[in-house]
Amino acid sequence: xxxxxxxxxxxxxxxxxxxxxxxxxxxxxxxxxxxxxxxxxxxxxxxxxxxxxxxxxxxxxxxxxxxxxxxxxxxxxxxxxxxxxxxxxxxxxxxxxxxxxxxxxxxxxxxxxxxxxxxxxxxxxxxxxxxxxxxxxxxxxxxxxxxxxxxxxxxxxxxxxxxxxx
Amino acid sequence: xxxxxxxxxxxxxxxxxxxxxxxxxxxxxxxxxxxxxxxxxxxxxxxxxxxxxxxxxxxxxxxxxxxxxxxxxxxxxxxxxxxxxxxxxxxxxxxxxxxxxxxxxxxxxxxxxxxxxxx
Numbered sequence: 001x002x003x004x005x006x007x008x009x010x011x012x013x014x015x016x017x018x019x020x021x022x023x024x025x026x027x028x029x030x031x032x033x034x035x036x037x038x039x040x041x042x043x044x045x046x047x048x049x050x051x052x053x054x055x056x057x058x059x060x061x062x063x064x065x066x067x068x069x070x071x072x073x074x075x076x077x078x079x080x081x082x083x084x085x086x087x088x089x090x091x092x093x094x095x096x097x098x099x100x101x102x103x104x105x106x107x108x109x110x111x112x113x114x115x116x117x118x119x120x121x122x123x124x125x126x127x128x129x130x131x132x133x134x135x136x137x138x139x140x141x142x143x144x145x146x147x148x149x150x151x152x153x154x155x156x157x158x159x160x161x162x163x164x165x166x
Numbered sequence: 167x168x169x170x171x172x173x174x175x176x177x178x179x180x181x182x183x184x185x186x187x188x189x190x191x192x193x194x195x196x197x198x199x200x201x202x203x204x205x206x207x208x209x210x211x212x213x214x215x216x217x218x219x220x221x222x223x224x225x226x227x228x229x230x231x232x233x234x235x236x237x238x239x240x241x242x243x244x245x246x247x248x249x250x251x252x253x254x255x256x257x258x259x260x261x262x263x264x265x266x267x268x269x270x271x272x273x274x275x276x277x278x279x280x281x282x283x284x285x
Contacts, residue, residue: 007175039203051215115248139223154234156241
């Protein structure tokens, strides 16, 4: 029964099977096309950059005084925040600026235990909806009365920055 | 081809083997486009900065005086839940010269528990 005949029949059978499998594979794969944005590597880099920038702004020059971020939130100084944040994230060793755009909110708890947000810095460029924006946040303890909150007291607030590469 | 000419079957077979190995190499090349995707997703998903931030602010809050402390700690729990989608629970005890803080963090994907001891 076993001999060396019919090898070409086997080969043709294999070829036909593989052509069918390959077709199925290509058809199934055609629905998903990967672009570099889908790998989320740029999102990850942006998130790390933003978190580091916020951590830097929230570091007091010496151990006892307020950090720049605390002062910014207490005085609601969005312009100062924009300037410092822009300097950190958009500076490059090469000449020229990077093109990272951002906006900032401060979230706080009101007296009825609901959360409200106030704009610290308006977006530096309009969002078109196609951006891969990431959100980073930093806790700050400030002594502040928000317009619609109960009283002047120490409170933990969350500075949230949405940033995207233009 | 089969039945017409039975010569050179081994050459044809080897030709097939070579072409299939080329096909699989092309598939490997195709997959290399998405290299790093799962790594980047895992890094994006792990809330390292959220945990670090909430941990830092909890430790700060424990050293505050009442009534500031109660207000700040309530802020931490509420803001974590609503703005960071994470359940945060903590309590502190004093034992001798040390302050111990139990910190629990859970955002549904990552759970983090720590007992912090004052230096």
